Amino acid sequence: MPRASEALWELAQAEAERGGDAEGAAEKALLFLGSKAGGKTTIILRCLDREEIPKPTLALEYTFGRRAKGHNTISSHVREKPKDIAHFWELGGGTSLLELTRIPITSDNIRTFAIVLVLDLSKPSELWSTMESLLQVTRNHLNKLITKLGKTNPKVATEIREKMWNSMQKDHPDYELIDPFPIPLVIIGSKYDIFHEFDSEMRKIICKTLRFVSHYYGASLVFTGKPDTLLLKARILINHLAFGFERSKSISVDQNKPLFIPAGLDSLSQIGPPPASDSDIGKLYAHTPLDLWKKVYEKTFPPMRNSDLKDSKDPALDPQYAEYEIDAMRTQKNQELEQYKRNASKSWKEMELES
Numbered sequence: 001m002p003r004a005s006e007a008l009w010e011l012a013q014a015e016a017e018r019g020g021d022a023e024g025a026a027e028k029a030l031l032f033l034g035s036k037a038g039g040k041t042t043i044i045l046r047c048l049d050r051e052e053i054p055k056p057t058l059a060l061e062y063t064f065g066r067r068a069k070g071h072n073t074i075s076s077h078v079r080e081k082p083k084d085i086a087h088f089w090e091l092g093g094g095t096s097l098l099e100l101t102r103i104p105i106t107s108d109n110i111r112t113f114a115i116v117l118v119l120d121l122s123k124p125s126e127l128w129s130t131m132e133s134l135l136q137v138t139r140n141h142l143n144k145l146i147t148k149l150g151k152t153n154p155k156v157a158t159e160i161r162e163k164m165w166n167s168m169q170k171d172h173p174d175y176e177l178i179d180p181f182p183i184p185l186v187i188i189g190s191k192y193d194i195f196h197e198f199d200s201e202m203r204k205i206i207c208k209t210l211r212f213v214s215h216y217y218g219a220s221l222v223f224t225g226k227p228d229t230l231l232l233k234a235r236i237l238i239n240h241l242a243f244g245f246e247r248s249k250s251i252s253v254d255q256n257k258p259l260f261i262p263a264g265l266d267s268l269s270q271i272g273p274p275p276a277s278d279s280d281i282g283k284l285y286a287h288t289p290l291d292l293w294k295k296v297y298e299k300t301f302p303p304m305r306n307s308d309l310k311d312s313k314d315p316a317l318d319p320q321y322a323e324y325e326i327d328a329m330r331t332q333k334n335q336e337l338e339q340y341k342r343n344a345s346k347s348w349k350e351m352e353l354e355s
Contacts, residue, residue, distance in 0.1 A: 034118030036094030057092030086242035114184040121195035167263035180218030192225030223258035
């Protein structure tokens with residue numbers, strides 16, 4: 001017969017797996033990644049109603065927020081209602097720290113996790129490569145976790161695979177044509193105030209492309225920028241994922257206005273074909289619809305070369321700004337970062353073995 005402490009521990013584990021506690025509070029987590037200096041920190045702070053001045057994110061940073069369940073009314077005779085907790089992780093450095101994406105998401109919390117991809121609309125030549133790199137690495141990690149869960153806990157793995165299709169109605173005409181992301185995904189196009197000044201044809205290509213990518217992955221799409229009022233709809237999507245707030249069913253697909261398309265509300269027929277002539281499309285060799293859209297997009301916005309993507313303006317790399325003590329400290333910090341990544345990876349593997 002199990003001891004009382006063992007029984008309590010089993011109950012606690014069961015509650016954690018359901019994403020809640022005995023009081024009814026739930027825990028969710030979001031990983032923000034995307035374009036370097038694309039506005040991820042600002043979005044997180046505004047979603048948490050914090051008026052702090054954003055600081056550059058150096059590697060992987062963490063914060064959290066709480067929201068009361070239902071109406072936050074407190075009386076002298078009633079205890080304060082439990083608060084849902086949302087964990088916010090942010091990956092800095094654009095695509096330079098891809099390997100860190102695997103640290104926050106574990107086999108224990110994958111069912112309550114969501115991804116928020118922030119893409120800088122003012123840099124269309126970097127947009128596709130940033131999106132592709134980050135989503136590919138993240139998806140590979142998620143697929144590995146789900147495969148391992150399939151061996152140790154097939155019920156949970158099946159549940160995750162079924163949830164992938166939650167945003168898409170079974171009678172949707174594109175149900176058989178899309179490839180949903182393993183966990184909920186929101187794509188945010190930032191710096192809309194700059195993007196809005198682009199030529200109308202450029203805006204059309206970017207809007208259609210992001211609509212296709214979002215729909216293909218079963219993701220929500222929203223554009224944000226200055227003033228902060230443009231963040232309101234992004235907050236709606238994020239609060240839905242983080243705290244279970246009601247899901248918005250409004251939609252805006254006008255390329256002359258900020259896009260707002262919750263997952264499952266768009267369609268390939270409304271998006272239309274890739275923005276290129278039939279003859280041009282016929283000359284392109286592509287393995288998948290996603291690959292075709294990539295080739296059409298990059299014909300208008302050629303991707304930057306790897307050498308161009310390096311931060312050439314970084315004073316630390318410029319010999320004329322060399323300073324021995326500062327450079328030595330920077331080298332030490334770089335070594336500490338590498339050690340941190342190795343330790344995190346090691347801890348990650350140990351956690352998996354223990355679980």
